[in-house]
Amino acid sequence: MWLTRLPLNLRSREVMRDLGDVQSMHSRLMSLFPQSDGEGARRSFQVLYRVEDAGDQPLQVLLQCALEPSVVGLPSDYLREAGGGYGCTSLLPLFERMTAGAPFIFRLRANTTKKIHSFDSDGTRRKNGTRVPIKDLELEAWALRKLEQAGLEVIDSQGGRQLKAVGEPNRFGFKPGGTKLTLASTLFEGLVAVRDADLVRLTLEQGVGAAKAYGFGLLSLAPAGDRGEP
Incomplete structure (x- = not known):
């Protein structure tokens, strides 16, 4: 299992649209995985996520899945660059x-x-x-x-x-x-x-x-x- 942090760029129109529509966000995140059918794909890749807006931390998506996602297909301005924050880590140490x-x-x-x-x-x-x-x-x-x-x-x-x-x-x-x-x-x-x-x-x-x-x-x-x- 993998946990990926996606720091969001709030100046991106695509980000703001996704934040306002849970179906749009779902479709966006599923685009990071190989093509498959709807909810079946989510279950196959064990995709779960949460928009994290805790305190003074920059807004981000926590994305957990069985397959490491590819962010190559995201719009060029989707992720926040300043200050970094993007990362993908294995959950195996946590499980142990x-x-x-x-x-x-x-x-x-x-x-x-x-x-x-x-x-x-x-x-x-x-x-x-x-x-x-x-x-x-x-x-x-x-x-x-x-x-x-x-x-x-x-x-x-x-x-x-x-x-x-x-x-x-x-x-x-x-x-x-x-x-x-x-x-x-x-x-x-x-x-x-x-x-x-x-x-x-x-x-x-x-x-x-x-x-x-x-x-x-x-x-x-x-x-x-x-x-x-x-």
């Missing part, structure tokens, strides 16, 4: 540090939704249901459940549970056929311990939750210190 009980700082932008039953006009129950945003009071329980399913457990540090949920503005876009996309977004951060290393590795590769093609579901881990600090 995943042992039972090891503490990690995590970050996850998730499409925080749940499925509810929905019905056609004739009363027939639809097979896939309808996704609706999760209420604020349910966000922590949602995150705890997803992290547990990922082989992780939120742990306490300095007298409290280290889990933070920050609601973000919805993300928007338009599918090729013109259907509008409106995606609920929550950024989770905190301190976790590994409970099942194999399950954690699998989750890192597959992502968490829905809308993975649109910048959600990338679970990022960084080793924490002995006291649960970065």
